[in-house]
Structure formats: C-alpha cells, structure tokens
Amino acid sequence: MPILIPILQGLRLFDSLPVAQLTTLAQTLSERRVERREVVVKRGESALGLGFLIEGRLQTVDFTLDGREVGLDFIEEGDFFGELPLIDRQSAPEYVIAVAPSRVFFVDPDRARQLMFSSPAAAEAISLRLAQRLRRASRQRAVLALPSSFQRVCAQLALLTQKNGQGQVVIALPPTHQEIAIMVNTSRETVTRTLQFLQGLKVLARDGNALVVHQPDTLQEAADGKVSPTK
Amino acid sequence: MPILIPILQGLRLFDSLPVAQLTTLAQTLSERRVERREVVVKRGESALGLGFLIEGRLQTVDFTLDGREVGLDFIEEGDFFGELPLIDRQSAPEYVIAVAPSRVFFVDPDRARQLMFSSPAAAEAISLRLAQRLRRASRQRAVLALPSSFQRVCAQLALLTQKNGQGQVVIALPPTHQEIAIMVNTSRETVTRTLQFLQGLKVLARDGNALVVHQPDTLQEAADGKVSPTK
Incomplete structure (x- = not known):
C-alpha cells in the first residue's frame, strides 16, 4: 500500500x-x-x-x-x-x-x-x-545500577508512568511481565511477585489494559529501597 | 585567557x-x-x-x-x-x-x-x-547486564581498548580502579582482584601509564564467562 x-x-x-x-x-x-x-x-x-x-x-x-x-x-x-x-x-x-x-x-x-x-x-x-x-x-x-531486583522492577514501573487526560498516573501500555524482566535484568517470576506485592498494598491496580498507579509516591519509595516486601 | x-x-x-x-x-x-x-x-x-x-x-x-x-x-x-x-x-x-x-x-x-x-x-x-x-x-x-562482577570488569576493560600506532592493543588512559568500579557497579576491591588475576595470566601488563593487552582474545573470553578465577 x-x-x-x-x-x-x-x-x-x-x-x-x-x-x-x-x-x-x-x-x-x-x-x-x-x-x-x-x-x-x-x-x-x-x-x-x-x-x-x-x-x-x-x-x-x-x-x-x-x-x-x-x-x-x-x-x-x-x-x-x-x-x-x-x-x-x-x-x-x-x-x-x-x-x-x-x-x-x-x-x-x-x-x-x-x-x-x-x-x-x-x-x-x-x-x-x-x-x-x-x-x-x-x-x-x-x-540497572539498583542493587535489588525488587527495586529495579519498581523503578522501571515508575519510569513507564505518565499522566492521562484525567490527571491519573497510569502505565498506558504496560509491557508484559517477561518484557519488564528483560528490561531490568531479572526473572519473570520476580516481576510477577513484585506486581502482586504492589497490588496488595493498593499502590497500583489494573484497569482494562492499563495499570493505574494510585500511590506514585509509594512506588518511588519502593524504587528507592524505603518500602520492600521484607520491611 | x-x-x-x-x-x-x-x-x-x-x-x-x-x-x-x-x-x-x-x-x-x-x-x-x-x-x-x-x-x-x-x-x-x-x-x-x-x-x-x-x-x-x-x-x-x-x-x-x-x-x-x-x-x-x-x-x-x-x-x-x-x-x-x-x-x-x-x-x-x-x-x-x-x-x-x-x-x-x-x-x-x-x-x-x-x-x-x-x-x-x-x-x-x-x-x-x-x-x-x-x-x-x-x-x-x-x-551492566552481565551476571558476575568479574565478567563486567573484563568486559569494561575490553570496551576501553584501542590499537596504538604500533598495532598493540592498549588501554591508553586507564581509569583508576575506583573509576572502573563505579562504571560497572562493583567494588574497588573486585576491580583490583580482577586486574591481578589478568596480570597473573599475562593477559595484560602495565607499561608506564598505559595498560597493554597482550591477549585480547582471552580478555574477551573472560568477559564472556569462558575464563574465570574459579575455573
């Protein structure tokens, strides 16, 4: 064509x-x-x-x-x-x-x-x-320079966020767990566990195809190592 | 001026x-x-x-x-x-x-x-x-995506090499151990140990301010994980 x-x-x-x-x-x-x-x-x-x-x-x-x-x-x-x-x-x-x-x-x-x-x-x-x-x-x-896989996944998610028309912080086209894993040098399982942990804390939630980040500050703190599954 | x-x-x-x-x-x-x-x-x-x-x-x-x-x-x-x-x-x-x-x-x-x-x-x-x-x-x-610090140091050294006028493979202005450490996300001690290991194998040697790489292929193999201090 x-x-x-x-x-x-x-x-x-x-x-x-x-x-x-x-x-x-x-x-x-x-x-x-x-x-x-x-x-x-x-x-x-x-x-x-x-x-x-x-x-x-x-x-x-x-x-x-x-x-x-x-x-x-x-x-x-x-x-x-x-x-x-x-x-x-x-x-x-x-x-x-x-x-x-x-x-x-x-x-x-x-x-x-x-x-x-x-x-x-x-x-x-x-x-x-x-x-x-x-x-x-x-x-x-x-x-990539962050020491723990958990931090790297959170930092990567924070990088992918943007504001939508309604002022919500979202990841409009979230990569698959496997795609995130290869971006931050970790396993798909770690990405899945990290997302489950963040959903459990209501930091983020699925909405159709998008991921809505309800607590962007907490996501950033998790990337900074101030919130983690073991603390 | x-x-x-x-x-x-x-x-x-x-x-x-x-x-x-x-x-x-x-x-x-x-x-x-x-x-x-x-x-x-x-x-x-x-x-x-x-x-x-x-x-x-x-x-x-x-x-x-x-x-x-x-x-x-x-x-x-x-x-x-x-x-x-x-x-x-x-x-x-x-x-x-x-x-x-x-x-x-x-x-x-x-x-x-x-x-x-x-x-x-x-x-x-x-x-x-x-x-x-x-x-x-x-x-x-x-x-940075390489799994072991040893491999990352070797790969970084390989990246820094160039050919000089005499056809030798050299690192003309080698960064300090601390500078290499911060480039590849490891400790200064690991850089020093890796360089000692490579000098022991005669892969590279100091020559004045420069580092001369006598065995560039072995350096690359070390970066690829085929040569290591434990193998």
Missing part, C-alpha cells in the same frame, strides 16, 4: 517539507505490515533507511554476551527509527522487534540522509530524538 | 565556519582551567552553553537513587559536551567532572543553538556525537 500525504504530514520530521516534495517522496514509499514478534531490523545489518512507525508499537532489543534478551527502548506511533546507521554509517546496533501488529515504512538511505540534514528544522528533530533516547538510556542505566 | 582561532579551527564543530565568523566568536569566549575532581557541570542546572574540552579529560557521572556514584562516559580532548540541554531545553542530565587538570570553554546557549543547526555540516557533527554517545551507552548497558 502506498503512503498517503496526510500520514507523512503527521510525522514531525516531515512537517516542514513543502507538499510538492512530500508528493514526490510519497511515490517512492510503500507500507509494510508486521506481526507481533516479527523482526523489523536485524542487529548488524547495514542501513535499511530511515524507518517510520505509522501504527503499532516496536521495541529495540539486544542480547547479552551470554545470550539473554535485554529490552532497550520502545518506539511509539509517529516515531522514526534506524537513524543511527544513517548518521555514523555503521551497522544497526540492535534488533527492532514488533511488540504489537504494526505498520511501518522506510525512506531509502540516500534520500533519508538528505532529508535529515537538509533543513535546520529536520536536523533539530533528529537531534531531539537522539537526545530523548540518550536521556532514556541514562535513566534506564540508573535503574 | 581568550581562545585562539587555531584552537577553534581544530574543533570539528567549527571546521566549516569561515574565519571571519570564527574571529567574532573567539572574542566572546574565554578559557576556564579546572583541577582534577572539580565539577564542570552540575546535574539539574539549566544549559550553561556548549562546552569544549581543549585539553585534559572529563567524565560524566551520575548518582544512583541510593547515592552511589556511577561513571557514565569520558569526554576526550577536542570533544564538545553539554549539548543535550541545548537540544531539548531541559536541565543537565548528569555531572561533568574533570578526571585530569583540564582547559574548557563555553559558547553561550543562544549562539550555540544557532551554530549547531546553522549548516548541514554542523548538524551532522552534532548528530554524530549523539550517535556515538548512544552506541557507547548501549555497549555500557550490555556490560
């Missing part, structure tokens, strides 16, 4: 491009649909081009030297991905895997490089995206 | 700027000298501007929620730093501390933002720097 102009206009990287240029671009693109768990980018591949997620959710994933999966970051609707190999002309640093059925498209490498640095606005959008990824990587690293 | 034009010309970010523009810029800048362990940027500060390291070595450092220091990355001569708050207009994400006596200067925020995105070459240099930092953060994270 070809990509429609309004979809391109909705993507931050393209919002300063004139319609004529978008029209030319749109004719060279086509959409790819991927299933949950399908690999979109393989680590070590040379640049496929700049990827865009129109719909769904992707996760960047790596494997430790001893073969365990490590979840790195999520890519949300409207985000672009795959910019690193285009910038430094090295291979893809990680796998990109669909965690929900998704629709993506790629802009070929030469055209993408040109687009990324052709205008100050595009260059700023690229830099902003990299800056956000760096900030997340640094928060993620702070989580 | 004012900054000299040849110093500016030697910095990647400025190498495409015309001399007239560099001259104007140079007049607004002055050098700051910092001692070892002096704080150059405080976490949480708003943007000081874009920093440049003329001479010396800096380290970005954070503290865990429970107060332990975590070494994140090094800034080498000729590198710039402090770009994140300029890009996303949030506060500094980490401390920048001198690990050697250093000379730095800052370009004020408004001028820096203008420079960073004014030409495709500057925008590419900024993106390239962020991309390198992201790749390092992701390798660092892979190290």
Whole structure:
C-alpha cells in the first residue's frame, strides 16, 4: 500500500517539507505490515533507511554476551527509527522487534540522509530524538545500577508512568511481565511477585489494559529501597 | 585567557565556519582551567552553553537513587559536551567532572543553538556525537547486564581498548580502579582482584601509564564467562 500525504504530514520530521516534495517522496514509499514478534531490523545489518512507525508499537532489543534478551527502548506511533546507521554509517546496533501488529515504512538511505540534514528544522528533530533516547538510556542505566531486583522492577514501573487526560498516573501500555524482566535484568517470576506485592498494598491496580498507579509516591519509595516486601 | 582561532579551527564543530565568523566568536569566549575532581557541570542546572574540552579529560557521572556514584562516559580532548540541554531545553542530565587538570570553554546557549543547526555540516557533527554517545551507552548497558562482577570488569576493560600506532592493543588512559568500579557497579576491591588475576595470566601488563593487552582474545573470553578465577 502506498503512503498517503496526510500520514507523512503527521510525522514531525516531515512537517516542514513543502507538499510538492512530500508528493514526490510519497511515490517512492510503500507500507509494510508486521506481526507481533516479527523482526523489523536485524542487529548488524547495514542501513535499511530511515524507518517510520505509522501504527503499532516496536521495541529495540539486544542480547547479552551470554545470550539473554535485554529490552532497550520502545518506539511509539509517529516515531522514526534506524537513524543511527544513517548518521555514523555503521551497522544497526540492535534488533527492532514488533511488540504489537504494526505498520511501518522506510525512506531509502540516500534520500533519508538528505532529508535529515537538509533543513535546520529536520536536523533539530533528529537531534531531539537522539537526545530523548540518550536521556532514556541514562535513566534506564540508573535503574540497572539498583542493587535489588525488587527495586529495579519498581523503578522501571515508575519510569513507564505518565499522566492521562484525567490527571491519573497510569502505565498506558504496560509491557508484559517477561518484557519488564528483560528490561531490568531479572526473572519473570520476580516481576510477577513484585506486581502482586504492589497490588496488595493498593499502590497500583489494573484497569482494562492499563495499570493505574494510585500511590506514585509509594512506588518511588519502593524504587528507592524505603518500602520492600521484607520491611 | 581568550581562545585562539587555531584552537577553534581544530574543533570539528567549527571546521566549516569561515574565519571571519570564527574571529567574532573567539572574542566572546574565554578559557576556564579546572583541577582534577572539580565539577564542570552540575546535574539539574539549566544549559550553561556548549562546552569544549581543549585539553585534559572529563567524565560524566551520575548518582544512583541510593547515592552511589556511577561513571557514565569520558569526554576526550577536542570533544564538545553539554549539548543535550541545548537540544531539548531541559536541565543537565548528569555531572561533568574533570578526571585530569583540564582547559574548557563555553559558547553561550543562544549562539550555540544557532551554530549547531546553522549548516548541514554542523548538524551532522552534532548528530554524530549523539550517535556515538548512544552506541557507547548501549555497549555500557550490555556490560551492566552481565551476571558476575568479574565478567563486567573484563568486559569494561575490553570496551576501553584501542590499537596504538604500533598495532598493540592498549588501554591508553586507564581509569583508576575506583573509576572502573563505579562504571560497572562493583567494588574497588573486585576491580583490583580482577586486574591481578589478568596480570597473573599475562593477559595484560602495565607499561608506564598505559595498560597493554597482550591477549585480547582471552580478555574477551573472560568477559564472556569462558575464563574465570574459579575455573
């Protein structure tokens, strides 16, 4: 399926491009649909081009030297991905895997490089995206440095929270227990036990697909080691 | 001390700027000298501007929620730093501390933002720097996910290696045992024991200030868990 102009206009990287240029671009693109768990980018591949997620959710994933999966970051609707190999002309640093059925498209490498640095606005959008990824990587690293698995799970949950339209603190699209486990270097069982403990204290509760955090301060205290199952 | 034009010309970010523009810029800048362990940027500060390291070595450092220091990355001569708050207009994400006596200067925020995105070459240099930092953060994270402290120290050492002019694998400016300890979330004693073990096996040896890695493959195997003090 070809990509429609309004979809391109909705993507931050393209919002300063004139319609004529978008029209030319749109004719060279086509959409790819991927299933949950399908690999979109393989680590070590040379640049496929700049990827865009129109719909769904992707996760960047790596494997430790001893073969365990490590979840790195999520890519949300409207985000672009795959910019690193285009910038430094090295291979893809990680796998990109669909965690929900998704629709993506790629802009070929030469055209993408040109687009990324052709205008100050595009260059700023690229830099902003990299800056956000760096900030997340640094928060993620702070989580990994925590001594107990219980603290790491709580800190990870705190990182995933956001405020919804009603001012509630929620985790809108909670990762599975297994996905959280691979993000914080622990077992699925520990994640399940930690969530049960937090639900028992009414710190958080399921609401449909989302998790509602009723006591964000207590969740943060648990991450800080001030509340724990043994105290 | 004012900054000299040849110093500016030697910095990647400025190498495409015309001399007239560099001259104007140079007049607004002055050098700051910092001692070892002096704080150059405080976490949480708003943007000081874009920093440049003329001479010396800096380290970005954070503290865990429970107060332990975590070494994140090094800034080498000729590198710039402090770009994140300029890009996303949030506060500094980490401390920048001198690990050697250093000379730095800052370009004020408004001028820096203008420079960073004014030409495709500057925008590419900024993106390239962020991309390198992201790749390092992701390798660092892979190290932190290793189960044993011994493996983490070996993997960190392997990450720090480079080839010198004579084709030797070396760690040119080895961090102190304490600095390695805070990078890989372990104790200084464990770092010292690991280095003694590796020196005993003749995997590496001190040569003046540098560490020469005589058996890089064995160092990698130790990082992979295939060689250990108990096997």
